[in-house]
Amino acid sequence: MSNPETQTKQTLGFQAEVRELLRLMIHSLYSHREIFLRELISNASDANDKLRFEALSRPEFLAGDTELAIWIEADADKKTLTIRDNGIGMSREDAISHLGTIARSGTAEFFKKLSGDQQKDSQLIGQFGVGFYSAFIVAERVEVFSRRAGLAAGEGVRWESAADGQFTVETVELEKRGTTIVLHLKDDAKEFLDSWRLRSLVRRYSDHIAFPVRMPKEGEATLEYEAVNRGTALWVRPKNEIKDEEYVEFFKSLSHGTGEPLTWSHNRVEGKRDYTSLIYIPSTAPYDLWQRDGARGLKLYVRRVFIMDDAEQFLPLYLRFVKGVLDSADLPLNVSRELLQADDEVEAMRAALTKRALDMLGKLAKDEPEKYRGFWKEFGAVLKEGLAEDYANRDKLLPLLRFSSTRTEGDAEDVSLADYVGRMQTGQDKIYYVVGESLAAARSHPAIEGLKARNVEVLLLGRRIDAWVMDHAQEFEGKKLKDATRGDLELGDLASPADKEKSESQLKQSEPLLKRVREALGERVSEVRVSNRLKDSAAVLVADEHDISAPLRRVLEAAGQAPPSGKPVLEINPDHHLVKYLGGRADEGEFRELALVVYEQALLAEGAQLPDPGAFVQRLNQLWARLG
Numbered sequence: 044m045s046n047p048e049t050q051t052k053q054t055l056g057f058q059a060e061v062r063e064l065l066r067l068m069i070h071s072l073y074s075h076r077e078i079f080l081r082e083l084i085s086n087a088s089d090a091n092d093k094l095r096f097e098a099l100s101r102p103e104f105l106a107g108d109t110e111l112a113i114w115i116e117a118d119a120d121k122k123t124l125t126i127r128d129n130g131i132g133m134s135r136e137d138a139i140s141h142l143g144t145i146a147r148s149g150t151a152e153f154f155k156k157l158s159g160d161q162q163k164d165s166q167l168i169g170q171f172g173v174g175f176y177s178a179f180i181v182a183e184r185v186e187v188f189s190r191r192a193g194l195a196a197g198e199g200v201r202w203e204s205a206a207d208g209q210f211t212v213e214t215v216e217l218e219k220r221g222t223t224i225v226l227h228l229k230d231d232a233k234e235f236l237d238s239w240r241l242r243s244l245v246r247r248y249s250d251h252i253a254f255p256v257r258m259p260k261e262g263e264a265t266l267e268y269e270a271v272n273r274g275t276a277l278w279v280r281p282k283n284e285i286k287d288e289e290y291v292e293f294f295k296s297l298s299h300g301t302g303e304p305l306t307w308s309h310n311r312v313e314g315k316r317d318y319t320s321l322i323y324i325p326s327t328a329p330y331d332l333w334q335r336d337g338a339r340g341l342k343l344y345v346r347r348v349f350i351m352d353d354a355e356q357f358l359p360l361y362l363r364f365v366k367g368v369l370d371s372a373d374l375p376l377n378v379s380r381e382l383l384q385a386d387d388e389v390e391a392m393r394a395a396l397t398k399r400a401l402d403m404l405g406k407l408a409k410d411e412p413e414k415y416r417g418f419w420k421e422f423g424a425v426l427k428e429g430l431a432e433d434y435a436n437r438d439k440l441l442p443l444l445r446f447s448s449t450r451t452e453g454d455a456e457d458v459s460l461a462d463y464v465g466r467m468q469t470g471q472d473k474i475y476y477v478v479g480e481s482l483a484a485a486r487s488h489p490a491i492e493g494l495k496a497r498n499v500e501v502l503l504l505g506r507r508i509d510a511w512v513m514d515h516a517q518e519f520e521g522k523k524l525k526d527a528t529r530g531d532l533e534l535g536d537l538a539s540p541a542d543k544e545k546s547e548s549q550l551k552q553s554e555p556l557l558k559r560v561r562e563a564l565g566e567r568v569s570e571v572r573v574s575n576r577l578k579d580s581a582a583v584l585v586a587d588e589h590d591i592s593a594p595l596r597r598v599l600e601a602a603g604q605a606p607p608s609g610k611p612v613l614e615i616n617p618d619h620h621l622v623k624y625l626g627g628r629a630d631e632g633e634f635r636e637l638a639l640v641v642y643e644q645a646l647l648a649e650g651a652q653l654p655d656p657g658a659f660v661q662r663l664n665q666l667w668a669r670l671g
């Protein structure tokens with residue numbers, strides 16, 4: 044603060060993203076305009092939380108002004124609405140960086156997702172968390188007066204902007220610690236001067252805030268304030284006294300969103316460990332669900348004192364969509380992320396919360412299948428990761444999975460493993476599935492032709508990564524989950540005696556052909572054999588039971604890793620006319636070319652890229668020429 048230049052009034056430009064956000068806010072967000080109040084109260088509450096936390100080690104921060112609260116006041120003459128807190132406050136530098144830039148991770152992602160469609164974008168803004176800048180939804184000009192706890196009265200800051208691309212900051216004298224935000228309301232936002240309207244909004248949006256929100260008493264000449272909200276944290280109250288609407292509002296303030304939660308679970312654990320948790324399943328995925336550094340986890344409190352956002356240690360990664368709070372009576376107040384990582388107590392809470400979240404999903408699936416379908420659509424792909432990530436909870440996870448199958452249409456995923464098992468063929472004892480590069484590719488994968496012909500249902504998965512996930516599924520209710528592209532199909536009693544006889548005689552007859560194809564293909568395959576998987580296609584590539592599957596191989600290759608170098612097995616269909624031709628009339632040169640085409644077709648059908656597409660095209664064209 045010694046540099047006199049920084050003491051004077053400065054005019055600074057907003058970061059480009061902020062300018063864009065402000066523009067959107069002002070032009071796209073007309074519905075739910077009142078959310079600005081929730082956002083500003085929530086910031087004030089965060090600021091109070093932070094002060095309380097810092098005061099643990101610096102008690103002098105609280106000195107003289109110990110009752111933390113939030114004050115809201117409207118001035119009809121000046122057309123201003125003022126929101127004040129006595130929380131942590133901001134220094135001049137804080138104001139410049141916090142109220143001029145967006146520090147949040149995923150900002151770039153957010154801007155990429157904006158479509159220009161106002162309806163969609165305004166939803167996205169809601170999800171992004173409009174925060175402080177939402178003040179400009181209703182205000183043409185905003186002034187912020189703030190003094191950081193620990194700084195002297197002369198080190199206050201006044202920030203001001205009319206959202207025209209720039210803001211000013213100047214150092215001012217402020218008597219009190221904390222932040223005061225003055226909104227100079229737009230003409231069409233005067234409804235927010237109305238005391239009755241304000242009170243009902245505060246009650247609706249902020250009843251669960253852990254600080255009193257005070258407003259001037261009605262009809263009093265002298266300025267006296269009264270609390271208009273309850274001022275107790277929601278999760279502290281007994282379950283049976285909390286209305287559903289209150290849970291929903293609390294969720295909205297947690298998620299900054301306008302969306303409703305699908306379900307929630309509020310629990311108090313007492314005894315050896317003492318903590319309260321309130322966890323929610325949102326109805327829509329956040330825009331950063333697939334981002335590694337996206338926010339996740341719970342808000343952590345210790346004995347009502349806010350400790351941190353996004354405490355990711357309390358839930359596994361595959362439950363990163365769960366939102367909520369955890370309030371522990373046992374953790375030390377000075378707990379840090381590092382300490383959380385190595386703590387047995389945390390481990391035990393994580394196990395309990397994981398179970399609770401999975402049970403909550405199980406209940407939703409059972410009692411409200413329609414809602415569960417919505418959940419699966421948004422978060423199924425994330426939840427599925429749990430199979431690989433969380434061995435201990437596999438039995439809870441498996442019943443939660445939903446699939447497309449050869450019995451369903453389009454891309455709907457609503458077949459559960461229980462549905463599948465319930466309608467298995469007599470004699471069938473495996474659950475078959477296939478993973479393709481897309482759902483359509485899985486549906487027409489040659490490897491399942493034979494199963495379809497036998498009227499055996501096959502679960503269809505359309506993302507490479509599913510191969511990895513499903514590898515961990517192994518079995519459900521004693522039935523093995525079987526990848527239709529690997530190892531023997533293990534048809535068991537599904538194969539009729541006639542089937543068996545036919546395949547044995549075919550095997551004998553085909554032996555010389557198999558040998559020739561094997562020679563023609565050289566190192567490309569490990570083996571060539573007669574298939575019981577095929578019906579219409581000439582050939583299919585399969586992996587050995589213990590080799591990694593083709594899609595998984597491609598995942599590893601795409602990630603720059605060298606997969607183990609197991610070669611695929613080529614299975615051919617002796618009934619196919621191309622294969623028949625190959626075994627009969629083809630001469631030596633033609634044989635090699637045709638064998639290659641058969642192999643390359645099989646590669647294409649499983650979604651692989653040909654090593655030499657040009658050569659394939661030439662071979663095909665030569666074949667055409669011969670036909671002509």
Ligand code: ADP
Nearest residue numbers: 086087090132133141142172173174175176222
């Ligand atoms: P977010 O709250 O999601 O971080 P905001 O845009 O709402 O985003 O606020 C940006 C930052 O400005 C906050 O992280 C905080 O550091 C600061 N801030 C906003 N309001 C206050 C306040 N009332 N007191 C202290 N700091 C605040």
